Amino acid sequence: MTDDVGERLRSLRKLRGISQRELAKQCGVTHSSLSLIEQGKVSPSVSSLKKILNAFAISVGDFFTMDLDNQEQIFYSPEDLVDIGSGGITLKLVGANRPNRGLAFMIEHYPPGTDTGQEMISHYGEEAGVVLEGEIELTVGSSVRRLIPGESYYFKTNIPHRFRNIGDVDCKIVSCASPSKAF
Numbered sequence: 001m002t003d004d005v006g007e008r009l010r011s012l013r014k015l016r017g018i019s020q021r022e023l024a025k026q027c028g029v030t031h032s033s034l035s036l037i038e039q040g041k042v043s044p045s046v047s048s049l050k051k052i053l054n055a056f057a058i059s060v061g062d063f064f065t066m067d068l069d070n071q072e073q074i075f076y077s078p079e080d081l082v083d084i085g086s087g088g089i090t091l092k093l094v095g096a097n098r099p100n101r102g103l104a105f106m107i108e109h110y111p112p113g114t115d116t117g118q119e120m121i122s123h124y125g126e127e128a129g130v131v132l133e134g135e136i137e138l139t140v141g142s143s144v145r146r147l148i149p150g151e152s153y154y155f156k157t158n159i160p161h162r163f164r165n166i167g168d169v170d171c172k173i174v175s176c177a178s179p180s181k182a183f
Contacts, residue, residue, distance in 0.1 A: 005049070006040040008063065012056060013038075017075015026055040072098055081107065088114045108173040110136060110165040120160030127161075128154040129175030135167040 013023055020038070024031040028051055036042045037052075044052065046060070053063050073080070076094055085091035090109040095101055108129070120139070130152040137146050139162045140155045146166070147153065155161065157177065165171045 004040055005043060006038045009034075009052065010038040012058070012063070014080065015073050016056060017073070017077060017080075018055075019077045019079075023052070023055055027052045085109075087117070089116065102178065104177045106175050106177075108163075108171075108175055110134070110163065110171040110173070112165055112168050112170065115164035116162050120162050121157075122160045123157050125157045125178050126155070127157050127175060127177040128152065129173045132172045132174060134165065134169045134171030136171045136173060137164045137166050138162070139164070 013020070018026075020034050021031050023029075024034045029048060033042070033044075033048075034052070037044050037048075049063075050060060053060060058066075073095070078092075080097075081092035081094055082096035083090055084093050084096075084106075085108075088111055090107075092107040092109075094105040094107070131147045131149050133149055135146055135148050137144065138153055140153075141159045141161075145153075163173075
């Protein structure tokens with residue numbers, strides 16, 4: 001357990017899934033002050049710390065005694081997502097920092113002309129997703145289909161597969177795969 005106020009505050013904020021700007025707005029402290037506190041460059045006054053902690057509905061005593069190191073993050077802001085994509089494809093993994101993740105939940109972004117590679121992918125598990133924007137050509141084994149917004153897929157990932165944006169607009173997909181160790 002850390003005794004550093006800034007580090008504890010950052011851990012609590014991330015655990016609750018709140019951005020610095022959101023927290024600053026909620027508690028009436030400037031974003032720059034909050035940033036400096038989290039970086040350990042300034043120490044907040046007791047009254048400032050109380051204002052900040054009121055946004056979390058936590059007392060000063062609880063703030064210093066709660067074990068933030070062993071709690072798993074529940075909420076994630078966009079900057080918390082880890083990009084595991086390559087080749088122009090963005091694969092934002094939700095909960096990458098969670099130990100023993102049981103699934104891989106991703107927000108996928110395929111610019112026009114991008115694909116997962118000439119070589120088909122295969123790994124143990126299952127994958128499902130829904131197209132939110134644009135179009136994607138999905139090949140699973142010998143089956144090929146062009147999916148549009150609202151359409152979805154579900155397949156066993158030991159079957160070789162490939163994603164390819166053959167359209168002229170970006171494609172966004174929300175997907176889930178298991179086991180998480182595939183990603």
